[in-house]
Amino acid sequence: MRFPYCIAVILLMALSQAHAQFSAEQQTAKEQGLVLYNQFKTISAVPYLRAAADAGDSESQYFLGEAIRKSKRYITPEAQSAYEAAALQGDIYSMIRLAGNADDLCVAMGNCPEGRKEPREWLQMAKQHAGEQAANGNAESMYLMYELTADKKWLEQSAENGFALAQYLLGVEYKEGGGFFLSPSSRTEKAEHWMRASAQGGYPRGMMGLAAILIEKKDLEGFRQWNEKAANSGYVEGVFGYASYLAGEPSNYGYSLDFVKSYALLSLLLELDGGGGVRRDVEDILPNIAEKITPEQIQTAEKLAHEWKATHPPLSFFPFKLSR
Template identity: 35%
Template sequence: MWKTSLAQLCGLCLLLFVACPVFAQADQERAEALFQEGYTLYQQRYSPNAFTKFKEAARLGHAEAAYYAGNILRRNSTYITPEAEEFYRQAAEGGDVYAMLRFAQKGKMCGTLRNCDYDREEWLDRAKEIVLPEAEAGDTQAMMALSSAYAIGGDSDKDFEWVERAAENGHASAQYWMAVMLDEQDRGFYWTEAGRKEDILKWLRASAEQGFPKAMLKLAVKLREQGQFEEARYYIERMAETDYYDALVEAGVQIMMGPDIGKVLSPTISYHFEKPRPVEGAAILLAVHREKGKDEPLELIERYEDYLTPEIMAEAKERSKELLVDTPIIYYLPKFGM
């Protein structure tokens, strides 16, 4: 009797030993699926729904999900709450560098009472120790994380240097950010303003050609401002095929109104299209409205209603049914920049 029970116990232990890795893998796969669902919702600015997904993924041990859960809580309160700190700590202990950098930030990030018990310098050093070797080995994601670490540490030159290195190594977001730093932050030294403008366009083109919609939109505007309308129109057309809300709205209204936009809205924002394409443009705006529920696309159509016949709108509505189907409309929110 004793021998039989012992044998059964050993068999049960063996079964559990074999099953544990299987369960662990299932949890990891479930956590990753939840994270991906949450990330899409986050990029759509559906934060409450995203938080639910991130929280569950974090419970299953997903470090990056914990970071985003903390981010949502922090953004809602404008500082790190105790609950946000708990998520950030899980993420940081799990190796998420940006969570470490949240702990390294100064000012209101800590909380209204400035009574956080974590060591900023320790977290900053820890983040650098992780990403510096990876960045030096050519990892562009690590380069961008390292630039954020130097920015937090107050070294603006190193911050700029690593963004530039990431851009030179083909990181589309870094290329876009280089243009923003040169254009909006007056970073870098140039003998002439023409040289600065040339580099702004260079980095925007590099990013846009990789399909980064935020770069396409900024590039189109810059080209329009400089009178390079043909190339600007090319990017407007490309923007209509993206999943970026701002780009889709801009493309939709420009294509819909064409040269009439000068009379309806403002001559300064015209791309000098040869003719309006009301069906195509209105269809884009209607599809964006359907997917996002925002009033802006419909308001732009209403501004042009004197030019839109019932037949045009009927055709646009029909065409809109084929656009942006199963395509989440997102905002390309940065991981650390908010």
């Protein structure tokens, strides 16, 4: 009996190690897929997200659905299946996407397979799940209730409970004229309050939103601080702005000229060929900067770009998880 038992133990250990290795590979695939997705390279992201989604990861399933939907411009059967797999694990984002899929062919034809939920059922489920979690103090679910109901009170509650995206959206809302305020100054103060909360919460869009408010106030030091923080987060808008200012474009924000660092950061953005128009903008100004530095300085810039990429988060447009 001893020999078979030993074999069984060895086999069990081998299977455990294989499972751990598989899980690590799936996690790597998910991370790479999300990097590509966040760079608007949705077609390239699909195989990586599919590998992680097939392992049952609900977030990967949702983003697989999103990547396919965005690349194909509609919800394909594979995207539908990915959303449904995530939704059945409680992913509210997927429920919301399914609730809005009025173009589902089987719904239109009235011949959906037995057990297949219709959009109205997904909507009801999304509201139930988000409502229950919001009642338990989940700030992100409060934001999702706002998305589901368009009731601004939910957005305010989410912001007050610390959800950085909601804080950013509320700051934008107030800055663009939403809400009621007794004076323009009180509106401006409240917009800055929520944008600062979002920035301090680590949300890159909030960082750039706060930088924009500060430049209007002629607070150049604050503007530079938050612009650089956004760049350090990998936010494309922050990197492009910071790099441009280092080259003196425009030259009135108080940056010290650093053509080498400007060239390095702008050259990083050349990998963004999936959309967004940034690569085109970089190609317009990078040759002008190259004319101002020596070949040796360009080599230094290339080394600096390599070091920056190794020590900073991947470049990202930080698209909204629910497309707006």
